[in-house]
Amino acid sequence: MVLNHLFLSLILTDMSKKQKFIVLFALFIVPLLFYIFLSLGINNFAKLPVLTNDIVDISAVDKNCKFDRNISIVTFLGKDVDAVKGEFFNLNQKIYKPFYGFKDFQLVVVAVKGTEEEVAKLEKKIGAFTNMIKWRFVFASEAEIEVLYDSFKTNQSLDSNLHTSKAFIIDKDVALRGRKDDKDAADGILYGYNMTSVAELNDKMKDDVKVVLAEYRLALKKNNADREI
Numbered sequence: 001m002v003l004n005h006l007f008l009s010l011i012l013t014d015m016s017k018k019q020k021f022i023v024l025f026a027l028f029i030v031p032l033l034f035y036i037f038l039s040l041g042i043n044n045f046a047k048l049p050v051l052t053n054d055i056v057d058i059s060a061v062d063k064n065c066k067f068d069r070n071i072s073i074v075t076f077l078g079k080d081v082d083a084v085k086g087e088f089f090n091l092n093q094k095i096y097k098p099f100y101g102f103k104d105f106q107l108v109v110v111a112v113k114g115t116e117e118e119v120a121k122l123e124k125k126i127g128a129f130t131n132m133i134k135w136r137f138v139f140a141s142e143a144e145i146e147v148l149y150d151s152f153k154t155n156q157s158l159d160s161n162l163h164t165s166k167a168f169i170i171d172k173d174v175a176l177r178g179r180k181d182d183k184d185a186a187d188g189i190l191y192g193y194n195m196t197s198v199a200e201l202n203d204k205m206k207d208d209v210k211v212v213l214a215e216y217r218l219a220l221k222k223n224n225a226d227r228e229i
Contacts, residue, residue: 048169048211051191052176056151058108062138070104071212072170075195076149077111078163081118085125087195091167092126094201099209100134104172104216108136110145112162152176154191166192167205169212177212179204 058074059066067074073095078084088109096107111119119137126132140148145162153176158164168191169177179190182204193205 046211047215048177048208049180050171050175051178051180051189052151052153053173054151055170055174055176056148057174058110058136058138058148061110061140061144061148065106065108065136065138067108067170067174069172070106070170071102071172071209071216072105073107073209074168074170075107075109075166076145076158076162076164077109077115077119078159078161079112079115080161080163081111081115081122084163084165085122087165088122088126090198090201091195092130094198095167095205095209096134097130098206099213100131102213105213106134106136108138110148111137111139112145113139113141115139152191155187155189156191164192165194165196167195167201168192169205169208171212172216177208179208 055067057067058072059068073091075088075091077088091107099105100107109119116139119139123132123135123137126135142162146158149158149164152168154166156164156166171177176191178192179185179188181188182190184190190204193208194200
């Protein structure tokens, strides 16, 4: 530290007042302004609303998978895998492929025990043109699936096959994210995104996943700035 101060003093000795001001501004003022910018960005950033807290973590069903500290896209496949496979091709193209490269991102497919063979076929078909590294297939009993889904506290139920066409965003704090002012929802609340609609996945869900990812990136930058100051 003493050597640094001595080196700076030697540099400033041979400079004009204007040059000294530029050097000091670059060394001290710019980092301070950057920190203020990050702080304001965190406070004013439009975050995606939390709709449900304290969701049951998927680790209660499968210890090899967890929502905690992950940004998860969660789906409920149901018993009739072949009937709904088109939804997962849509989700793969519009949501998984653009984001699977992000750290802590994962796509969780909750399937019914007994459908392992059908799910393996689906995984093989999607995997023919997709890197499946962030897909997580969790097989659960009917009771476990109902308890997990009920913890989301949405305005819709699973169908008789324990399936829903909705895909859900679960954040790192194991909370359900969505919209409270959606113009297409009767009450304005959008709990999940319709996988049968390419337009909804592309125009709504993709934007909302970007917002959640940006939240954590900004928070990480702020934490790093705090440590440096």
